Amino acid sequence: MTSFNQYISLFKKPAFRKKVLLTVSGISILIGWFFLGVMDNPFAGNILMVLAAVVAGYEIIHKAWLGLRNRQTNIELLVSIAAIGGLSIGIYWESAAVTFLFLLGGWLESRTLQNTRKTLKSLVDLVPETALVVRGEETETIPARQVEKDMLVQVQPGGRIPVDGKVESGESSVDESAITGESIPADKRKGSQVYAGTINQNGRIFVRAGKAGADTTLAKIIGRVEEAQDAKAPTQRFIERFARWYTPGIVGLSVVSFIITQNIELAITLLVIGCPGALVISTPISVITGIGRAAKEGILIKGGEYLENAGKISALAFDKTGTLTEGKPRVTEVFSLQPENVLSGHEEIELEEITEPEVLYWAGIAESGSEHPLAKAILEKARNEKVIPEADTFQSHTGFGVSAGYQENKILVGNRSFMEERNIHLNEEGLQHVEALSEKGRTVVLVAKNGELLGGIGLFDTIREDAVSAIQKLREIGIEELVILTGDSDSTAQSIAGDVGIKTVYSRMFPDDKHKIIKQLKADGHRVAMVGDGINDALALTDSDIGIAMGAAGTDVAIESADIALMTDDLGKISEALRLSKLTLRNIHQNVMIALITVAALLAGVFSGEVHMAGGMLIHELSVLLVILNGMRLKWMK
Amino acid sequence: MKLTQKTILRSDELNCPSCVNNIESNLKSMKGVEKATVQFNSGKIEVEHDPELVTEEDLLASVQQSGYSAKVSPF
DSSP states (O other), rough: HHHHHHHHHHHHHHHHHHHHHHHHHHHHHHHHHHHIIIIIOHHHHHHHHHHHHHHHHHHHHHHHHHHHHOOOOOHHHHHHHHHHHHHHHOOOOHHHHHHHHHHHHHHHHHHEEEEEEEHHHHHHHSSOOOEEETTTTTEEEEEEGGOOTOOOEEEEETTOSEEEEEEEEEEEEEOHHHHHOOSOEEEEOOTOEEOTOOOEOOOOEEEEEEEEEEGHHHHHHHHHHHHHHHHHHOOOOOOHHHHHHHHHHHHHHHHHHHHHHOHHHHHHHHHTTTTTTTHHHHHHHHHHHHHHHHHHHHEOOOOOHHHHHHTTTTHHHHHHETTTTTEEEEEEEEOOOOOOOOOTTTOOOOOOOOHHHHHHHHHHHTTTTTHHHHHHHHHHHHHSSOOOOOSEEEETTTTTTEEETTTTTTEEEOOHHHHHHEEEEEEHHHHHHHHHHHHTTOOOEEEEEEEEEEEEEEEEEOTTTTHHHHHHHHHHOOOEEEEEEEEEEEEHHHHHHHTTTTOOOSOOOOHHHHHHHHHHHHHOOOOOOEOSSSSHHHHHHOOOOEEEEEEEETHHHHHOOOOOEEESOOTHHHHHHHHHHHHHHHHHHHHHHHHHHHHHHHHHHTTTTTTOOHHHHHHHHHHHHHHHHHHGGGTTTO | OOEEEEEEEEEEOOOOOOOHHHHHHHHHHHTTEEEEEEEEETTEEEEEEEEETOOOOHHHHHHHHHHHEEEEOOO
């Protein structure tokens, strides 16, 4: 009795039940065939065929009934009517074949779809269940999601990091491919940021926890990917609307052709081959696979709609030069200016020579209070040479420079107009220096002490190593128009553009100007993508058809708001993202074509009498599988 | 005061977008279920329900009755 109950509860499991029904129905068909063909016993053969049809039909009719109860005509309803119709007019083996093939097709679809959904599942499984928390001398294992902020977590070599946080002590290299798609491990030491789900490779590290569980970057990524997969692409929405009318339409067509031809077999064959199975699966399968593949490479695409849009991009704007450069300006040149021999009265004052380290020293003091990237670069360089004291007073003049006081001295560091406003003028020699540096694309700041120019500093933000090849790749995949929009000075922007191979540069741009240029590009018939760092240019990104944020790992805003978020700063991922979108878009179109052509060919075949019920069903199910397999190709397609 | 709880189920067996409607309506027909949404592409089933009237097991049974196995998921 217990075993019987166990069997019943097992039978309630849909996957198991389907397998049992399939096996029984399949075997019945085989034996039935044997009776029909070999033994020449049509009675036994037909009984077995009816049995096969009923067994496989059970599941189908059940679903058709559920649908009807919800006032929906679904595919199962079409097949049920066809099978029942077939049995009633005595085409037993055809009915058996139709129900068996439909169930088999559904089961295979399920299996292959499970495979596609695996990407997401594997991401979910990345986060370890437990964390080893250090409390004083003791360690304790607790569930990873219960780790609280500022707890100290120990991660053994080879172990997965359970939380987001900063390395407190220890050194190791960490495989971050789960987050960034980057296969080369990143070196981590004290102070480095680490993410949950990444693999600690060779050293034991202690991590000060920041975020755990659903707040980690990985959980956010999973959430994003999932939302993205579920966000319906315009094509999918269109097809679903279409399918709502399509199914009743097929029933209508079948009734009409019965009235005209009086051929019931023709009418029920129409029902079978008219199933929109391949059509409704055509878009989702490509979208799930495309977005899943992109996520694996560290590219988060917000959804099917964005995927379709990104596939059509023809112009791309880099919002600020910082996307093409390292974003860390460095001091490249320092020059000093000698004070002109001023004749004061009759005696010539002996003036000390000003040296370059001196220029850096005073600039360093003035910049010691500033957070500006240029200031940091100057200070770093100055500290390499000498200990730099803090300024006593400090004032920042945004967009121009800084003024500071140290002991008895008044220091000014800033651009030329900043100096001229304060009546400090460049001499001929200084002018030559400034012009030469500007020509090389340097940003130049001048340094003055007590109303006297000491010299100047040239700074340069190095172009990313991969910039040139990334731009090239973008051209290769058919992005015709590449522009840089930047707030930088003309010479700096031109120099960077020249180095990476972009011709169109708009410099000294304010946000409003950028907006106008994006609009203009759109008016010229372009689909425009804009690349930014995703944090302080969120608004600019929304202007464009597709906003791409770079280096999004760890910045929730970028992950959640950008249409496409690239987890790393790797410029090559831009073309990869657009290329994958194009591939996916093409895949969707192929699938829709496969589905439509199959239905059209089958319809023609039925009306010309070439295609019968069982054969029609076989071809139909094959077309569904073909669509799924074609979609899955996106997983590995180059 | 009525307390509703949000439970997330996942099924990786969904094989046709039209079944989504079946699962949704089946869930919604239960007393105590406020809202049910099924996402075909990711296989995620979100249900808002009164845990006093409908348990997680009830939800799983309902999905099963529509023809698919599901599991309760933390997120």
